[in-house]
Amino acid sequence: MANQYNIFIAVDFFNADILFVANSSGELSRQVIKAIENHELQSEGAVRLYRTSYQSFKMIQRLMRNYRLPFHQVAKPREYQHDEIKYA
Numbered sequence: 001m002a003n004q005y006n007i008f009i010a011v012d013f014f015n016a017d018i019l020f021v022a023n024s025s026g027e028l029s030r031q032v033i034k035a036i037e038n039h040e041l042q043s044e045g046a047v048r049l050y051r052t053s054y055q056s057f058k059m060i061q062r063l064m065r066n067y068r069l070p071f072h073q074v075a076k077p078r079e080y081q082h083d084e085i086k087y088a
Contacts, residue, residue: 007057009050013043015072018064021057025049050075 008028010020019041022028028049036045052060052075063074 004053005051007052007054009052009057010047011050011071012041013046013048014070015048015075016070018061018071019047025051 006023008022008025009018010028010032011018020028020031020035022031032041032045032047035041041047060071060074063069064071067074
């Protein structure tokens with residue numbers, strides 16, 4: 001199960017664009033730290049980190065590219081959509 005979620009993603013603070021992709025959390029951390037040191041990130045280096053499967057990552061990329069959608073609109077978990085929440 002742990003090997004299923006083997007893609008690590010750094011997304012900008014506003015959850016709109018994918019900034020970095022790596023195969024390990026250490027590799028992703030190094031990329032983010034290097035970008036912060038080089039002043040390449042907006043929002044003073046604030047990023048959001050995610051971990052997902054390769055299949056999900058490819059689908060997210062395809063939806064973002066084809067429909068020009070931000071990350072936060074295409075990366076909602078399937079089993080927990082806000083519109084489908086039922087309150088008792």
